[in-house]
Amino acid sequence: MAVAQGTTTKTFLNQQVANYGLFYTKLHQLHWYVKGHNFFTLHVKFEELYDQTTAILDELAERLLQINGEPYSTLQEFLEHASLKEKPYTNPMTELEMVQVAVDDLVQLRDELAEGIVLSDNEGDAVTNDMLIAVKNKLDKEIWFYTAFLGKDPVPQNNPK
Ligand SMILES: [Fe+2]
Known part of the structure; x- marks a missing residue:
């Protein structure tokens, strides 16, 4: 489980702020360095x-x-608190390996969202719950798109404990 014990809706949202901040830059790396047919x-x-x-x-x-809450708003905070990992583009990757990087991160984000959905539901925060479900719907769709591109089935959700 990527979301730590004792996580609340607020701390969950902030960890995801860090994650999406990091993912935004990481996707630029793929956008810039992709090569191939x-x-x-x-x-x-x-x-x-x-x-x-x-x-x-x-x-x-x-x-x-x-x-x-107080969302993280610096790159340093994003790096410190994100559960996603980034790395410099030092070794060339094939375009399919790049798509797999995106899929792996989307799956991790989607599985963490599933945990946030349970958390916000348990706290009775219906608005955050509704928002997280909408975001999860978007990521489920992206996972389907990118796995279809790879000729694979969508990755099943790792259900929250
Ligand atoms: Fe561009």
């Missing part, structure tokens, strides 16, 4: 995904402010 498709798709990611980041941070 699918360049035109993937260059555009990674851009669409980072645009969606920054919209989600903003929504999560603003919901956190509405419930008296």
